[in-house]
Amino acid sequence: MTSSIELTSKVYEYVNHKITLRELESWLVPRLQIFTTSPDSRVEILASAIELGLAEFHAGLRSTRGIRSLLSRELGNPIVWMPFGDQEAQDMTGSTAFSQPMVGAWASPSPIWNIESQVVPA
Numbered sequence: 001m002t003s004s005i006e007l008t009s010k011v012y013e014y015v016n017h018k019i020t021l022r023e024l025e026s027w028l029v030p031r032l033q034i035f036t037t038s039p040d041s042r043v044e045i046l047a048s049a050i051e052l053g054l055a056e057f058h059a060g061l062r063s064t065r066g067i068r069s070l071l072s073r074e075l076g077n078p079i080v081w082m083p084f085g086d087q088e089a090q091d092m093t094g095s096t097a098f099s100q101p102m103v104g105a106w107a108s109p110s111p112i113w114n115i116e117s118q119v120v121p122a
Helices: 002-015 021-035 042-058 064-075 087-093
Strands: none
Touching: 002 021, 002 042, 002 064, 021 042, 042 064
């Protein structure tokens, strides 16, 4: 049971930008056999999702953002994450410049191009 908590904890750290993909991979690889001993268990499914994500990343088929999204769904906790600037390129190199997700918002609920002309009575 401890291995389940450890794995889930590491995945949460990665999903929440506390550790890099490289750190997650370095932590998981020596322990992979422990997590895959019980077929069809929740731990095995999560470990397999990480392994698949890593394989797709190294093959150039998935970004770190895509892996975060995949693992977030596996945890049952979908995240909303919007990069700011060149965050995707920073994620690919393992930089953790932002610890919190960036969320944009309109300054006004009505963008200027949706405002109709108004006539003020004289």
